[in-house]
Amino acid sequence: MSKLQFTKAFTQQEPIPEAAKQRVMALLDSGRLHRYNTVGAEVSDAALLEQQFAQYQGRKYCLACTSGGYGLHIALRAMGLEPGDAVLTNAYTLAPVPGAIHAAGGVPVLVEIDDHYHLDLADLEAKAKSSQAKILLLSLMRGHIPNMDRLMALCSDLGIQVLEDCAHTMGGSWRGVKSGNFGQVAAFSLQTYKHLNTGEGGLVVTDDADIAARLIMHSGSYMLYQRHGASPPAEVFEKIRLTSANMSGRMDNIRAAIAVAQLPSLDHNCQRWNRRHQILSQAINAINGLDIPARHADESYVGSSLQFRATGLSIHQIPDFIAACANQGVELKWFGEAQPNAFTSRYDSWHYIDPMPHLPNTLRALEKTMDLRVPLTFDHDDCRVIGAVIEQVMLEFTDN
Numbered sequence: 001m002s003k004l005q006f007t008k009a010f011t012q013q014e015p016i017p018e019a020a021k022q023r024v025m026a027l028l029d030s031g032r033l034h035r036y037n038t039v040g041a042e043v044s045d046a047a048l049l050e051q052q053f054a055q056y057q058g059r060k061y062c063l064a065c066t067s068g069g070y071g072l073h074i075a076l077r078a079m080g081l082e083p084g085d086a087v088l089t090n091a092y093t094l095a096p097v098p099g100a101i102h103a104a105g106g107v108p109v110l111v112e113i114d115d116h117y118h119l120d121l122a123d124l125e126a127k128a129k130s131s132q133a134k135i136l137l138l139s140l141m142r143g144h145i146p147n148m149d150r151l152m153a154l155c156s157d158l159g160i161q162v163l164e165d166c167a168h169t170m171g172g173s174w175r176g177v178k179s180g181n182f183g184q185v186a187a188f189s190l191q192t193y194k195h196l197n198t199g200e201g202g203l204v205v206t207d208d209a210d211i212a213a214r215l216i217m218h219s220g221s222y223m224l225y226q227r228h229g230a231s232p233p234a235e236v237f238e239k240i241r242l243t244s245a246n247m248s249g250r251m252d253n254i255r256a257a258i259a260v261a262q263l264p265s266l267d268h269n270c271q272r273w274n275r276r277h278q279i280l281s282q283a284i285n286a287i288n289g290l291d292i293p294a295r296h297a298d299e300s301y302v303g304s305s306l307q308f309r310a311t312g313l314s315i316h317q318i319p320d321f322i323a324a325c326a327n328q329g330v331e332l333k334w335f336g337e338a339q340p341n342a343f344t345s346r347y348d349s350w351h352y353i354d355p356m357p358h359l360p361n362t363l364r365a366l367e368k369t370m371d372l373r374v375p376l377t378f379d380h381d382d383c384r385v386i387g388a389v390i391e392q393v394m395l396e397f398t399d400n
């Protein structure tokens, strides 16, 4: 049989909605790109985004800032992290997550994951006790939402505050509660491959007025904090405005306008991702030697990427398998790869974490894990072709 070839790029995004283009042109004409460049009671695009995202998410306060990683960094500070404090976080995450802990002066304490890519609660408990950490930065990496009831109950017993990293779960939920509404604080990314695409950008939400005020001050509000779209009353700032350092990471109006224009389509787009994810999962699950860990019925995830395990291959075969898929146009990443590559790196490549723990369960869970991007620029037939390519390649490997 001749080799199937997939020809679309895995890195292409959908066009930004027309409404954004019009608003951005008006902003460019005005030259008023800075979020505090407002006249009278005017609401800037950045403030509007904060209002609208707080409403979408069902949280009291929202801060728009420069990136998801920056949002995590200042969230840790706003939650009271002191230099040298331990912060628990998943060993399966992206480099900006331990990086945010490091930037805030904290010490990352990496926690094992299980075979479903969720935080291992027994290890969490053990590490919480041994490290005395008071904050868990829960990274919902690649959109895998664990049993949040059990996780939050354990953190409450341990006296740990939770900061949710929702870079991959915007629009997702656990038992009907939106991801990002469990912890004291949650941060979202608007980086180009995320569920709202502004190139770069971040949103941080909380219901805690003191934390919200500190977040806003840290983001670089100067004394213009009352121009924010979803912020606590002025008296809350009185307590902290002179003691919260300005760490300059403001959102600008152009990116905010681009996000505002996409927000009305977010839930619909999540469904579109899920339909593509479903087609791909069915195809991949039917292939001998490939396996997708089952998801819990209470988890409503957003299928903007797909992870599967090549259980039928040896670790030594995996680079050739990836190369063969790439030859036929299908781009896979490998979470088990020893060398950091493009966006992906295994926890043990973050050498500034000292001492580096050995995490056998995480290494085992990731050693054969492949990662597939599911952009909305792929249609359903594209997903079927991708599934067929992977099947064809896998057959070559298992026939040999």
Ligand SMILES: Cc1ncc(COP(=O)(O)O)c(C=O)c1O
Pocket (backbone or CB within 6 Å): 067, 068, 069, 070, 093, 094, 096, 097, 139, 140, 141, 142, 165, 167, 168, 188, 189, 190, 191, 200, 201, 202
């Ligand atoms: C899991 C995870 N958390 C946090 C971030 C940081 O987001 P940003 O790139 O907006 O700083 C990313 C970035 O891709 C991510 O994948």
